[in-house]
Amino acid sequence: xxxxxxxxxxxxxxxxxxxxxxxxxxxxxxxLIGPNGAxxxxxxxxxxxxxxxxxxxxxxxxxxxxxxxxxxxAQRLSILPQVPDQPxxxxxxxxxxxxxxxxxxxxxxxxxxxxxxxALSVLGITDLAQRSLDTLSGGQRQRAQIAMIFAQDAxxxxxxxxxxxxxxxxxxxxxxxxxxxxxxxxxTVVMVVHDINIASRYADRIIAMKEGxxxxxxxxxxxxxxxxxxxxxxxxxxxLSSDFGQVVLV
Amino acid sequence: MARRLWVMAGxxxxxxxxxxxxxxxxxxxxxxxxxxxxxxxxxxxxxxxxTATLLFQTITQNxxxxxxxxxxxxxxxxxxxxxxxxxxxMTVVHIPPQVTFLMTAGTLTLAALLLFGTLLRTxxxxxxxxxxxGIIFGALFRSLTSFLQRMIDPNEFAVIQVASFARFTQIExxxxxxxxxxxxxxxxxxxxxxxxxxxxxxxxxxxxxxxEPPRRLELEALVLIALLVSVSTALVGPIAFLGLxxxxxxxxxxxxxAHSILLPSAALIAGLTLVGGQFLMERAFRLSxxxxxxxxxxxxxxxxxxxxxxxxx
Amino acid sequence: xxxxxxxxxxxxxxxxxxxxSLFIGVIDVSPRDLISDQxxxxxxxxxxxxxxxxxxxxxxxxxIAGAIMQMLVRxxxxxxxxxxxxxxxxxxxxxVTLTMPSASIFTKMTVASLVALASSLGFLAIIRKxxxxxxxxxxxxxxxxxxxxxxxxxxxxxxxxxLQYIGVWMNGEFSGVLQGRYELLWIAAGVGALTxxxxxxxxxxxxxxxxxxxxxxxxxxxxxxxxxxxSVVSALTVTTVGMIPFVGLVVxxxxxxxxxxxxxxxxxxxxxxxxxxxxxxxxLGRILRYPFEIPVGTxxxxxxxxxxxxxxxxxxxHG
Numbered sequence: 005x006x007x008x009x010x011x012x013x014x015x016x017x018x019x020x021x022x023x024x025x026x027x028x029x030x031x032x033x034x035x036l037i038g039p040n041g042a043x044x045x046x047x048x049x050x051x052x053x054x055x056x057x058x059x060x061x062x063x064x065x066x067x068x069x070x071x072x073x074x075x076x077x078a079q080r081l082s083i084l085p086q087v088p089d090q091p092x093x094x095x096x097x098x099x100x101x102x103x104x105x106x107x108x109x110x111x112x113x114x115x116x117x118x119x120x121x122x123a124l125s126v127l128g129i130t131d132l133a134q135r136s137l138d139t140l141s142g143g144q145r146q147r148a149q150i151a152m153i154f155a156q157d158a159x160x161x162x163x164x165x166x167x168x169x170x171x172x173x174x175x176x177x178x179x180x181x182x183x184x185x186x187x188x189x190x191x192t193v194v195m196v197v198h199d200i201n202i203a204s205r206y207a208d209r210i211i212a213m214k215e216g217x218x219x220x221x222x223x224x225x226x227x228x229x230x231x232x233x234x235x236x237x238x239x240x241x242x243x244l245s246s247d248f249g250q251v252v253l254v
Numbered sequence: 255m256a257r258r259l260w261v262m263a264g265x266x267x268x269x270x271x272x273x274x275x276x277x278x279x280x281x282x283x284x285x286x287x288x289x290x291x292x293x294x295x296x297x298x299x300x301x302x303x304x305t306a307t308l309l310f311q312t313i314t315q316n317x318x319x320x321x322x323x324x325x326x327x328x329x330x331x332x333x334x335x336x337x338x339x340x341x342x343x344m345t346v347v348h349i350p351p352q353v354t355f356l357m358t359a360g361t362l363t364l365a366a367l368l369l370f371g372t373l374l375r376t377x378x379x380x381x382x383x384x385x386x387x388g389i390i391f392g393a394l395f396r397s398l399t400s401f402l403q404r405m406i407d408p409n410e411f412a413v414i415q416v417a418s419f420a421r422f423t424q425i426e427x428x429x430x431x432x433x434x435x436x437x438x439x440x441x442x443x444x445x446x447x448x449x450x451x452x453x454x455x456x457x458x459x460x461x462x463x464x465x466e467p468p469r470r471l472e473l474e475a476l477v478l479i480a481l482l483v484s485v486s487t488a489l490v491g492p493i494a495f496l497g498l499x500x501x502x503x504x505x506x507x508x509x510x511x512a513h514s515i516l517l518p519s520a521a522l523i524a525g526l527t528l529v530g531g532q533f534l535m536e537r538a539f540r541l542s543x544x545x546x547x548x549x550x551x552x553x554x555x556x557x558x559x560x561x562x563x564x565x566x567x
Numbered sequence: 568x569x570x571x572x573x574x575x576x577x578x579x580x581x582x583x584x585x586x587x588s589l590f591i592g593v594i595d596v597s598p599r600d601l602i603s604d605q606x607x608x609x610x611x612x613x614x615x616x617x618x619x620x621x622x623x624x625x626x627x628x629x630x631i632a633g634a635i636m637q638m639l640v641r642x643x644x645x646x647x648x649x650x651x652x653x654x655x656x657x658x659x660x661x662x663v664t665l666t667m668p669s670a671s672i673f674t675k676m677t678v679a680s681l682v683a684l685a686s687s688l689g690f691l692a693i694i695r696k697x698x699x700x701x702x703x704x705x706x707x708x709x710x711x712x713x714x715x716x717x718x719x720x721x722x723x724x725x726x727x728x729x730l731q732y733i734g735v736w737m738n739g740e741f742s743g744v745l746q747g748r749y750e751l752l753w754i755a756a757g758v759g760a761l762t763x764x765x766x767x768x769x770x771x772x773x774x775x776x777x778x779x780x781x782x783x784x785x786x787x788x789x790x791x792x793x794x795x796x797x798s799v800v801s802a803l804t805v806t807t808v809g810m811i812p813f814v815g816l817v818v819x820x821x822x823x824x825x826x827x828x829x830x831x832x833x834x835x836x837x838x839x840x841x842x843x844x845x846x847x848x849x850x851l852g853r854i855l856r857y858p859f860e861i862p863v864g865t866x867x868x869x870x871x872x873x874x875x876x877x878x879x880x881x882x883x884x885h886g
Binding site: 318383387391393401547557561562 | 644693696704706707708710711712714715718719721722725738812813855856859861862864865866867868869872873875876879880
């Protein structure tokens, strides 16, 4: 469980997060939604210890952010970073291999090799293994990054808007993989996402943020309604109920 | 904005008078021509360096470039060294300096067209490559120069040594008239096309839309830049940061994109920097360090600060 | 050819080159004289061997320093010698020479390393403020930053009448290397070798801060270690033989093109190629204008710039 208590955060005097207390239960697919500037990305990067905490505390199971060792945490929690503009000249397999770094500190065992191969095959990029990242398309690079996270085999997987740069097929593939991670591998996936319909269709749980606060949380059917769109997104869009969950007519 | 130009012009005039008359010991018949040539040289260099830099920033649409960073003046010194190496130092000494100057300036113009003309044709996304190429060319020319200098007889070496260091104290008098003529012609031409340059500064696509095809104008600007760089390098040698410094300050003092304002503004600031700087260094503080070193120091610092401020904004 | 094959082939080539280097110079030496003639043997021990060793150490460690800096800054077009570290080292020596003229060479090295480190930290602080969307600014800012510190050094030296010393630090030359005057370079060699232990960490840092933290790396610590490593290497090189530009820029770029960015695999190759290219340039400098010498910095300036341009305009490799 990710337990967040009294979390506040300010940048140059401007409050980004205001006194957030929240539990994200173990396993399952959680989507973090909200308008631009709601503080979603900051919230996620604080959980991933990319930025130092100011007030409040975050626990990942028994590990407290800022207190526990980086290495222990890296085996428990992973975050998908933005794909770098200038890709390194690493073979895909080398990049994915770095996912095992928290375990082997650069001295890979045969077990690590097997895990890397498994990650490559789950993401369907086994045939790209020896290709250099700078020769791949944006979508392929994204998959390689996700394969690295997969090989890292952490219980908690955080993703900050991973669907940018992906076309329709790529988006679907990634979402199916993330669902699988949650359903079959028992991982806890937390994803910041812009598209409410995607959140509604794939997530088990939605957390809506506005102005640095959590305003709604729960199953998609409970959270997504006309009131939410009006209050949080300040827009009056229609919401249809369908067999595939709530659909917002943008 | 025009008022600021007048204020700067007034200041520059004041410094010029101070420069000519301060601490005058000795007959005026000696002092006036002696200091006069120096002053004329400083003003000429100021105008050509600032104008060349501004023009270069316009055609590359980049505010942190200067012909000097791109290796123009290094190329000039290299060409001169090459001439000494190929012809022999004694021969070069016997050729009148005007002829050497014209030859080197001509070759520089050609080389600049070849090198940077092809580079300019590359797309905007390739700007990084172009800038790096310029920087590397600069380093290459400097290394080649010192390489050739080692290959040349030490006696002949003295001929070039004079050319490879920026010096404001001894300005080649013989070149002054010729330089003044070239600078006047080039500046006149630039003044005529100032409005077209404004359009070019908006970017290629916009320039084409507005009916001002960029190709020819860019090439013409390159030729004019090469001529201006030749003048200033021949007169005082390479100075790295002067252009960058004065154009950046000009953009601060007269914040506009119009060349009709920026050109005189940058030229005035360059004049103020050189005449004022030389006056203070030589007469007031009696420092032994050459002005070019101080300009590099102050210019580099100011430029870094401007860059960081601009980026943060 | 795999990286490993390339490495061994290169190592054999480098050994042959080093052997050659021992027998090129103003005084003719042939391997046969070595056995029969005591004087020849002494010449070899006092001058030729130290010179060759110094060349190999400087070349390899500067290339490693460049590779590490490029990873830390995440930009392929920087190197310590042009982005302020080398100039910082020169400033350090200048400060010691001015304030403590009788200081030991070891003190000089320490101060030079510290000032070089401070100067590199300054560069990193500036780079942090730059938007990542404009990678071309980084090398440009580095160049101006380095030029600025260089101008400060020249200014102080002019005022203190030390311009001649500056010339020695600013333009690298191996002709002055003799037994007893280069041994501190072995420290640089040690530092260079030690960096291999952290090769993985540097490669991960090259993937960015978020990825590094995600993989459990102490990001700031690794960056600091890298900074110290390339500052010490630069400072030692500047104080013993002077600045040699381009080694740290060209070599890592060539290796990255040919063999990728996985430093665990490529760092030995970087060291090997740095040593080889520098030695070739030094040998060229010795024979081109025999019996005079052309400084290695000058030769490498020409060779390195040409190589770099070739790299820049070579068609990008795919597949």
